[in-house]
Amino acid sequence: xxxxxxxxxxxxxxESVYQAVDQCMRKKGANPGRSGHHMSLMAGxxxxxxxxxxxxxxxxxxxxxxxxxxxxxxxxxxxxKGLLKSGDHVITSxxxxxxxxxxxxxxxxxxxxxxxxxxxxxxGVLPAQVEEAIQSNTRLIVLSHASNVTGVxxxxxxxxxxxxxxxxxxxxxxxxxxxxFPIDVQAMGxxxxxxxGHKGLLGPQGTGGLYIRENLNxxxxxxxxxxxxxxxxxxxxxxxxxxxxGTLNTPGIAGLGAGIGFIFQEGLMKIRExxxxxxxRLLNGLEEIPGVILYGPPRGIERAPxxxxxIEGKEPSEVSFLLDKMFDIETRSGLHCAPDAHRTxxxxxxxTVRLGLGYFNTKEExxxxxxxxxxxxxx
Amino acid sequence: xxxxxxxxxxxxxxESVYQAVDQCMRKKGANPGRSGHHMSLMAGxxxxxxxxxxxxxxxxxxxxxxxxxxxxxxxxxxxxKGLLKSGDHVITSxxxxxxxxxxxxxxxxxxxxxxxxxxxxxxGVLPAQVEEAIQSNTRLIVLSHASNVTGVxxxxxxxxxxxxxxxxxxxxxxxxxxxxFPIDVQAMGxxxxxxxGHKGLLGPQGTGGLYIRENLNxxxxxxxxxxxxxxxxxxxxxxxxxxxxGTLNTPGIAGLGAGIGFIFQEGLMKIRExxxxxxxRLLNGLEEIPGVILYGPPRGIERAPxxxxxIEGKEPSEVSFLLDKMFDIETRSGLHCAPDAHRTxxxxxxxTVRLGLGYFNTKEExxxxxxxxxxxxxx
Numbered sequence: 001x002x003x004x005x006x007x008x009x010x011x012x013x014x015e016s017v018y019q020a021v022d023q024c025m026r027k028k029g030a031n032p033g034r035s036g037h038h039m040s041l042m043a044g045x046x047x048x049x050x051x052x053x054x055x056x057x058x059x060x061x062x063x064x065x066x067x068x069x070x071x072x073x074x075x076x077x078x079x080x081k082g083l084l085k086s087g088d089h090v091i092t093s094x095x096x097x098x099x100x101x102x103x104x105x106x107x108x109x110x111x112x113x114x115x116x117x118x119x120x121x122x123x124g125v126l127p128a129q130v131e132e133a134i135q136s137n138t139r140l141i142v143l144s145h146a147s148n149v150t151g152v153x154x155x156x157x158x159x160x161x162x163x164x165x166x167x168x169x170x171x172x173x174x175x176x177x178x179x180x181f182p183i184d185v186q187a188m189g190x191x192x193x194x195x196x197g198h199k200g201l202l203g204p205q206g207t208g209g210l211y212i213r214e215n216l217n218x219x220x221x222x223x224x225x226x227x228x229x230x231x232x233x234x235x236x237x238x239x240x241x242x243x244x245x246g247t248l249n250t251p252g253i254a255g256l257g258a259g260i261g262f263i264f265q266e267g268l269m270k271i272r273e274x275x276x277x278x279x280x281r282l283l284n285g286l287e288e289i290p291g292v293i294l295y296g297p298p299r300g301i302e303r304a305p306x307x308x309x310x311i312e313g314k315e316p317s318e319v320s321f322l323l324d325k326m327f328d329i330e331t332r333s334g335l336h337c338a339p340d341a342h343r344t345x346x347x348x349x350x351x352t353v354r355l356g357l358g359y360f361n362t363k364e365e366x367x368x369x370x371x372x373x374x375x376x377x378x379x
Numbered sequence: 380x381x382x383x384x385x386x387x388x389x390x391x392x393x394e395s396v397y398q399a400v401d402q403c404m405r406k407k408g409a410n411p412g413r414s415g416h417h418m419s420l421m422a423g424x425x426x427x428x429x430x431x432x433x434x435x436x437x438x439x440x441x442x443x444x445x446x447x448x449x450x451x452x453x454x455x456x457x458x459x460k461g462l463l464k465s466g467d468h469v470i471t472s473x474x475x476x477x478x479x480x481x482x483x484x485x486x487x488x489x490x491x492x493x494x495x496x497x498x499x500x501x502x503g504v505l506p507a508q509v510e511e512a513i514q515s516n517t518r519l520i521v522l523s524h525a526s527n528v529t530g531v532x533x534x535x536x537x538x539x540x541x542x543x544x545x546x547x548x549x550x551x552x553x554x555x556x557x558x559x560f561p562i563d564v565q566a567m568g569x570x571x572x573x574x575x576g577h578k579g580l581l582g583p584q585g586t587g588g589l590y591i592r593e594n595l596n597x598x599x600x601x602x603x604x605x606x607x608x609x610x611x612x613x614x615x616x617x618x619x620x621x622x623x624x625g626t627l628n629t630p631g632i633a634g635l636g637a638g639i640g641f642i643f644q645e646g647l648m649k650i651r652e653x654x655x656x657x658x659x660r661l662l663n664g665l666e667e668i669p670g671v672i673l674y675g676p677p678r679g680i681e682r683a684p685x686x687x688x689x690i691e692g693k694e695p696s697e698v699s700f701l702l703d704k705m706f707d708i709e710t711r712s713g714l715h716c717a718p719d720a721h722r723t724x725x726x727x728x729x730x731t732v733r734l735g736l737g738y739f740n741t742k743e744e745x746x747x748x749x750x751x752x753x754x755x756x757x758x
Contacts, residue, residue, distance in 0.1 A: 003409070005409055005419070008409065008410040011409060011418070012405070018405060021404065022400070022401055025392060025396070025400065026397060029391065029392070030382070034711065035387060035699070036699060037703040037709035037711070038703060040709070040711075070628060072625065073601055073624045073625025074601050074624075077601040077624075098605075099604055100603075102624070103602045103603065105613060106602055196626070204404055205408075205410075205627065205628050205629045206585045206627070206628025206629070206630065207628075221600060221601070222452055222482075223452075223481035223484075224456065224478030224481050224482065224716070225452065225477045225478055226716075230477060230713065230714040231714060231718045231727070233477075233481060235481060247387070247388060247452075247575070249584050250584045250585070251583050251631075252585050252630075252631065255404075320416070330418055331416065332414035336609075337609050339611075
């Protein structure tokens with residue numbers, strides 16, 4: 001089997017990830033940060049170590065500003081719903097995933113004003129567009145680092161600078177870039193960074209998180225037991241307790257720690273470079289197949305390893321089905337939970353076929369995939 | 380090591396749980412319900428099978444009314460925040476966990492009226508108390524099935540009948556009973572059942588869920604990608620998609636399915652009976668130790684296998700620490716995230732030592748624990 005759905009969940013994981021999850025359940029299976037007994041402390045230690053690794057990866061000064069969530073979607077909901085109030089204005093783009101677009105739509109019905117900048121297929125959102133859209137009541141700019149449909153990168157650093165200069169909160173959805181692109185919350189002026197644990201960070205499903213800049217106070221999405229300050233009816237003010245009610249996914253977080261450990265061991269730039277080369281190879285091959293239509297940024301521009309394409313006259317769902325059934329190649333077709341992006345690309349409503357490359361893919365797999373696509377295109 | 384913190388997280392898990400998590404990550408590691416390729420379908424199958432097992436366990440007619448969450452806390456937040464609106468009245472008790480008390484406090488600040496019935500140490504909440512507290516604007520009754528501090532059981536069936544007769548939504552927090560006490564949402568008149576996956580259901584941490592009665596429409600806590608209906612900016616109306624945005628914790632849910640499978644295999648009543656016998660043995664022993672103060676329902680009354688106690692003149696945290704350090708016995712001390720319960724017991728703010736028994740505990744462990752407590756009490 002050739003797995004090319006890494007933009008949804010990376011697979012396989014490093015062996016150390018499987019081991020960490022298993023060993024955590026078997027040997028450190030107590031509640032972290034609740035009881036004082038030694039298995040509980042060991043579980044708490046796992047959580048803390050993963051928090052530290054995340055802080056290191058994203059240049060976060062204080063690991064306690066990293067909040068664990070079930071996935072990037074929860075992190076984005078927490079940031080958006082926890083920050084915005086009626087009367088606030090938010091700037092976003094037409095290229096966002098539903099995990100941003102839908103919470104914003106909810107807030108719109110509650111009196112929040114939403115400006116959706118038309119992103120360019122070739123370049124994403126331009127800093128000048130953002131600058132122009134700012135109003136006196138702009139409270140938040142929320143953008144993806146890279147599109148999950150085309151891999152196009154937004155100029156995060158430039159937009160972060162604008163946000164910082166204007167005192168506007170800047171939230172970045174790094175679902176497609178965390179673990180494979182350098183992210184520095186301080187240098188990039190990021191106040192809220194949402195990440196998925198099960199994609200580029202190589203952890204298991206059920207993990208993700210949100211970095212919250214110090215002194216940025218959000219209304220928690222979930223309230224309940226936090227292990228500390230149990231005597232109060234309101235959530236504790238301190239991070240991460242304020243946002244992490246209920247028992248955390250300790251085995252998942254153990255696996256996430258192992259995934260990030262693997263990234264540090266290999267080196268982020270080595271991972272990035274391999275994925276870049278595979279992406280180039282795939283794009284080169286796709287360009288040569290008659291009938292293939294490629295979407296997204298033009299060649300030569302840096303992008304995340306996500307490629308959206310179609311075969312003229314064929315339904316993407318049919319192409320994806322044939323790749324699976326006839327060639328054992330796993331891809332994804334449809335809207336990829338980002339309908340606005342497809343409106344921009346002109347591929348609404350049938351969508352595209354998406355190939356998501358990962359560090360464990362090989363050039364042989366890329367070549368086999370190209371042959372398979374060529375064969376389907378010839379039919 | 381003797382693990383007696385099962386009320387927080389049960390440990391160990393059946394071997395099949397560890398295996399299911401590992402095999403899911405290694406062999407079925409794609410996104411469930413997103414792509415159409417075969418590994419994604421296998422992941423979707425795992426989710427569906429666990430949903431079916433949960434439905435079977437709780438006598439839920441339609442498995443799609445079971446929503447997966449990260450833990451019971453998230454399920455309780457979803458039920459409470461998704462249902463209540465300004466002007467609504469809710470009835471709860473003074474024995475609830477912070478996962479109920481704190482979301483209710485949040486809703487109180489948003490115009491919801493909260494009646495907190497004084498629960499009795501011996502019997503929990505009486506149906507007559509509930510009946511008396513009902514107002515014309517009562518929208519919700521939310522109670523735990525069993526207290527996480529004393530194990531006292533609320534008369535769920537009787538209160539469910541009252542709620543049903545009056546057209547009031549009835550939500551039950553089964554964190555301490557799911558998997559060890561029979562729960563039948565139809566016979567008990569339960570509209571919303573929150574459960575933890577990592578306690579009596581023997582699954583891994585990071586799992587839990589909410590049963591939502593058909594035609595009961597909640598505002599989702601999280602919005603985003605659901606795999607289906609991607610073209611709309613609002614959440615789909617259908618269950619479970621409406622409430623399950625973002626990638627689910629598939630390995631965790633695989634483990635949860637294995638945990639519930641184990642319960643069906645052993646038989647719930649066999650599990651219940653073993654835990655009952657161990658609890659009796661522990662209570663008998665504790666009663667005989669001079670200086671031990673027991674809290675909770677009197678002997679002879681059915682209870683969950685959770686025992687709160689103190690040693691006269693000693694701090695619970697110190698007792699718990701000594702049990703761990705000197706005897707390798709893992710217990711929990713403090714407020715157990717339920718401050719109101721301790722106000723009722725008169726143990727606020729120092730709390731109690733809590734012993735939470737599980738199916739894998741033995742009578743030898745109970746006896747060793749009793750010897751250790753006697754030895755500490757003698758000091």
